[in-house]
Amino acid sequence: MNQFTRLSDVKDPAALIKRGLELKANPFTSNVGERKVLGLLFLNPSLRTRLSTQKAAMNLGMQVMVMNMNSEGWKLEMNDGTVMKGDAQEHIKDAIRVISEYVDVIGIRTFPGLKDRSADYDEAVLSAVLKYATVPVISLESAIRHPLQSLADMITINELGIQKPKVVLSWAPHPRALPQAVSNSFLEWVKVIDAEIILACPKGYELADEFIQGVPVVHDQLEAFENADIIYGKNWSSYHHYGEILPVQEDWTIDGSKMKVTNHARFMHCLPVRRNVVVSDDVLDNQSIIYQQAGNRTWAAQAVLESILDQL
Ligand SMILES: NCCC[C@H](NC(=O)CCC(=O)O)C(=O)O
Ligand SMILES: NC(=O)OP(=O)(O)O
Missing domain, CATH: 3.40.50.1370 (Aspartate/ornithine carbamoyltransferase)
Structure with a gap:
């Protein structure tokens, strides 16, 4: 290389x-x-x-x-x-x-x-x-x-050994405008493994076309979470209203009650994470593989x- x-x-x-x-x-x-x-x-x-x-x-x-x-x-x-x-x-x-x-x-x-x-x-x-x-x-x-994050993410998903996992990349709230880099890259790399990928985000937070080509985009977070094996949480600022934080009516923070509709999904995040804003403590401390992911x-x-x- x-x-x-x-x-x-x-x-x-x-x-x-x-x-x-x-x-x-x-x-x-x-x-x-x-x-x-x-x-x-x-x-x-x-x-x-x-x-x-x-x-x-x-x-x-x-x-x-x-x-x-x-x-x-x-x-x-x-x-x-x-x-x-x-x-x-x-x-x-x-x-x-x-x-x-x-x-x-x-x-x-x-x-x-x-x-x-x-x-x-x-x-x-x-x-x-x-x-x-x-x-x-x-x-x-x-x-x-x-790409180093995405490669580590693919190594981590591979380690779980789930056959064709259902993976949901979910937008989550954040007090600051953040880059789209981690999410873009994740969508780019997840195509090299055998997985089903869904992007869940509020309207206006769709990522650039070059990254979401062939990826179903769902605006209802709970619908996307159903039977998921992996929930990958991340905030990003709007691509279409570039760099902006758009008003969102629904609560997109990922918590234990939302994880209940999944297939006992593991939660992933690249870190650093704003606890109880992006995702609740209970999900991070009981249902996540964030340290394995960071280790990888x-x-x-x-x-x-x-x-x-x-x-x-
Ligand atoms: N390298 C991993 C993520 C880096 C960056 N996060 C941040 O800047 C978080 C900052 C904050 O929480 O205020 C991002 O989202 O791309
Ligand atoms: N995930 C990640 O890249 O973390 P740092 O920003 O701390 O390097």
Whole structure:
């Protein structure tokens, strides 16, 4: 693999899921990362992605350097040809080209601005990183996708061993406008496993056409939950009224009473989660597999890094 930013970067996604499971059973089979350096660049906060990717790299023998670009780096100019008389002190072109001198693989996290839909859906920042990096690039969550999360999610669903599970991706409330990345990516990846997928969301929260093609969209949450094996909860802001929080009359918080109509479903969430807003404590503490899911982030990252290192 030359880069890992979306499903189409992966030749054989099923093999990558399988490799993640093998690495979980046997983490120290390869030291392909020895004398190689991973540089993790964060333009936004992270707990799981940061630590699981570092752990994955260390398991492969890599050294890791981490930089919080916003608090520790120069302010970056993203546009070409700008007369840089303003706040931005360094052009992304120079920063990424220089970082490529120091590391063998770059990981980059960059959230969407949620204001300019074309800029976000064109992956303005990630595209610039891909353009200027002279080493392979891994997405640690970009404006519209979170492939490391989705790979870990597919590993987790695979581990449940349910034959053709009914999986519901359900919108849930949140006090802030959040990206669509986790949900877009989940819909992209769930197609590589043998599952039935339904998107449940209030009207106005339908995701972009490119991600919901072939996915039934249901606006009644309880109807969607019936006989589900997996409920994947997530908030996202509106795609069609871009970045907005739309008024919703019904209560979409996922709780124990709603889980009762499912087939003893397990609850999944990428975390961090706002308890008792997105989902109730009782569901998180008794019916969820959130820690297994977060744990699997390591094996997803390790399978991806191994595949990229194999090409170096
Ligand atoms: N990396 C996983 C999720 C990251 C982000 N969540 C957040 O920003 C939550 C922030 C808050 O709860 O205020 C998202 O939804 O894409
Ligand atoms: N799920 C996830 O990506 O978590 P972090 O934002 O904490 O990395």
